Amino acid sequence: MKSLSKDEMKALMSTQNPPCISLFMPTYRAGVEIQQNQIRLRNLLRHAEEELLAKGLRASEVKKLLEPVQGLLGNVIFWRQQSDGLAVFLSVDVFNYYCLPIHFDEFLVVAERFHVKPLLPVLSGEGRFFILTLSQKGSYLYEGTKQSIRKIELEAIPKSLAEALQYDDLEKQIRFHRGTARGGERGSMLSGGGAELDDAKENILKYFRQIDKGLHALLKEEKIPLVLAGVDYLFPIYREANTYPHLMDEGITGNPKGLSTEQLHKQTLEVVKPYFLKAEQDAIAQYRQSSGTGLTSNDIKEIVPAAYHGRISSLFVTTGHQQWGFFNQERNELELHGKMKQGSEGLGDFSAIQTLLNGGTVFSLPSEKMPDDAPIAAVFRY
Numbered sequence: 482m483k484s485l486s487k488d489e490m491k492a493l494m495s496t497q498n499p500p501c502i503s504l505f506m507p508t509y510r511a512g513v514e515i516q517q518n519q520i521r522l523r524n525l526l527r528h529a530e531e532e533l534l535a536k537g538l539r540a541s542e543v544k545k546l547l548e549p550v551q552g553l554l555g556n557v558i559f560w561r562q563q564s565d566g567l568a569v570f571l572s573v574d575v576f577n578y579y580c581l582p583i584h585f586d587e588f589l590v591v592a593e594r595f596h597v598k599p600l601l602p603v604l605s606g607e608g609r610f611f612i613l614t615l616s617q618k619g620s621y622l623y624e625g626t627k628q629s630i631r632k633i634e635l636e637a638i639p640k641s642l643a644e645a646l647q648y649d650d651l652e653k654q655i656r657f658h659r660g661t662a663r664g665g666e667r668g669s670m671l672s673g674g675g676a677e678l679d680d681a682k683e684n685i686l687k688y689f690r691q692i693d694k695g696l697h698a699l700l701k702e703e704k705i706p707l708v709l710a711g712v713d714y715l716f717p718i719y720r721e722a723n724t725y726p727h728l729m730d731e732g733i734t735g736n737p738k739g740l741s742t743e744q745l746h747k748q749t750l751e752v753v754k755p756y757f758l759k760a761e762q763d764a765i766a767q768y769r770q771s772s773g774t775g776l777t778s779n780d781i782k783e784i785v786p787a788a789y790h791g792r793i794s795s796l797f798v799t800t801g802h803q804q805w806g807f808f809n810q811e812r813n814e815l816e817l818h819g820k821m822k823q824g825s826e827g828l829g830d831f832s833a834i835q836t837l838l839n840g841g842t843v844f845s846l847p848s849e850k851m852p853d854d855a856p857i858a859a860v861f862r863y
Contacts, residue, residue, distance in 0.1 A: 485579050485603055487702050487838055493570055493577070493595045494834070500536060502529055503596035504550070504569040505585040510631075518563060519554055525589050526550060532591045549576040564631045570595050582609075582629045598830045602626075604837045610753045611700070612745060613692075614737035615711030615719060617642035617685065620692055622699075623745070630746040638695030645688040682718060689722035700725050704842075706756050708749050710737045729756065761844055764795040768852040768860050776863075779855035781828055785815050788832040791839035792861050796832060799848050799856040804828045829857055 506521045526547055533543045550569055553559055566585035569578045572595075581603050590596040602608070612623040612630070619641050622633045639645035700707070707725055709716055710733035720728065733740075733748050740748070771777045778784055785808050787793050805818040805825040818825050833843045836859075852858055 485581065485600060487604070489577065490597065490600065490604055490834070491838055493575070493597055494838075496572060496575055496595055498572050498574055499593045500533060500538070500546075500572065500591050501575075501593065501595045502533075502546075502569075502571040503590040503592075504529065504567075504571070505589075505599050506567050506587045507584050508563040508565060508567045508580065510563050510565075515560070515563075518560055518567075521587060522550070522567070523554060525587070528589050529591060532589070536591070546571065546573065550578075553578070562634070565629050568600065579603075582624055582626050582631050584628065597834065598827065601830060601833055601837075601843075604834065608757065609705045610749065611703075611705065611707040612733075612749050613696075613707060613709055613719075614745070615689075615709060615715045616737065617688070622696065623742075625746055625749060627750065630742055630749075632742075633699070635695060635699075637698065638692045639688065642685065642688045645691050646684055685715070685718050686722055689719045692719075693722045693724055697724065703727070706753050708732055708752050710735075710740070710745060710749070712736060729753070760842075761846075764797075764842065764844060764860070765850075765852045767795065768797070768858060771860060772853075776861045777853075777859065778861070779853045779858040781817070781832075781857055782815055784857055784859045785828050785832050786813055787859065787861060788835040788839070788841075789813075791835075791841075792863060793832075793836045793839070793841045793859045794862045795860040796836045796841060796843045797851055797853075797858045798829045798833055798843065798845055799851055800845050802829065802848075802856040804856070832857065832859075 504522075504525050506518075506525060508518050508521075509515045529547060530543050533546065534540065538546070550571055562580060564580040564582045566581050566583045567578065568581060568585065570576070575595075579600075581600075583599075583603055585599050608627045610625050612625060614621045614623070620638070622635055623630050624633055625631075703725075704727060707728045708731075709719060709728070713732070713734045716732055729752060731752050733745065733752065737745065768777055778787070781804055784793070784796070785806075788796065789808065789810060804827070805821045806828045807816045807818070807824055807826060808814070808828065808831060809816075815828075817828075833845075836843055848856070
C-alpha cells in the first residue's frame with residue numbers, strides 16, 4: 482500500500498482547486514468487522530454527495546468528482562490490503578488514498594483545502610517504527626505503532642537469497658547446522674571454513690545490499706527506528722549493507738518464523754520504548770539549556786511564522802490544546818482568534834505540520850510534561 486511522503490503532504494496542503502474532499506475512517510483487516518469497511522465508505526460518499534449538492538454543484542458534476550472513490554468499493558484486492566485507517570483526498574485534479582497503521586475516527590470534510598490534521602501522527606513518526614525480518618528464505622518489512630503492526634508489501638526487493646543470486650541449488654553454496662542463538666531462540670548458523678564460509682557471507686551480503694537498495698525509496702524521508710529481527714549472525718552482515726541512518730543497535734534475536742505477528746510487535750515495543758523516551762527527554766533538556774539565548778520561545782506569534790520558514794528544530798505542543806487563528810503566508814502576518822470561526826485554522830496543528838515538512842521534530846505532550854509553562858514551545862535552529 483502507498484505510504485505518505487512529505488512531498489505528497491506538501492502537495493495536499495497547497496491544493497487550491499476546491500471543493501476539496503477529505504475522508505477518514507477506521508478499517509478492519511479480518512473478522513466479521515471487515516464487512517463494515519465498504520459500508521462505511523459507501524455512507525461517507527453519500528454524505529459527500531449531499532454536501533456537494535448543497536454547495537451548488539450539479540448532480541453530473543458530483544457524480545464525476547466522486548467516481549474515482551466509487552471505484553474502490555468493488556476493488557477486492559484493495560479491501561484485502563487494509564491497515565487500521567483509511568484516508569482519502571479528492572478534488573478535480575487530486576485523488577490520493579492511504580491505508581495507514583493509525584486508527585482514524587470516521588468523518589468527512591468538504592472545504593476550500595484538504596484537512597490534513599489526522600495525518601500528523603503519521604508524518605511525525607510519533608510512536609512509529611519499522612521491523613525488518615531477516616532470513617535467506619524471505620525477508621519482510623513491517624510498520625508498527627504502539628497499537629498495531631502491518632506488513633508492507635514490497636516489490637523492489639528479492640523474495641529470497643536464491644532469487645537474489647539466481648541460484649538453482651542454494652544448498653550447494655551454503656551449509657547450515659542447528660545452533661542456539663542469543664536469547665534462547667534456536668536458529669540456523671553458518672558453518673564451513675575458509676573460502677566456503679567467506680563465499681556464504683559474501684552471498685548473504687549481496688542479498689542484503691539488494692534489500693537495502695529496495696528499501697531506500699520507501700525509507701529515504703523517514704526518521705523513525707528500524708529494528709532487525711532474525712538469527713543474530715545475520716545482524717552484522719546486514720549492518721554492513723545498511724544505509725538507513727536510524728537502524729537500532731538492539732534487535733529481536735531468533736528465527737522470526739517462530740514468532741507470531743503479535744509476539745513480534747510486543748518484543749519490538751520493548752526495544753523502541755527507550756528510543757522514544759530518550760528523544761523526548763533530550764529535546765526537553767535542549768529547550769531548557771537554550772532558554773534565554775533567543776533560540777527558544779513559547780510565544781505562538783513567534784512560533785507560527787518560524788515554523789513556516791523552517792526555523793524550528795523541535796516543537797512541543799500540548800495534547801488536546803488548540804489556538805485558533807489564521808496565518809497569511811504571503812504577508813507573513815498572524816491573526817489570533819478567540820474561538821473558531823470562518824477561515825480559522827488550528828495554529829498548533831499548522832505549526833506542527835510545517836515543522837515536520839521542514840525537517841524538524843514534533844512532540845505532543847500532556848501539559849505537565851511540557852518544558853515551559855505554556856501550551857506551545859519551540860527550539861529554533863537560528
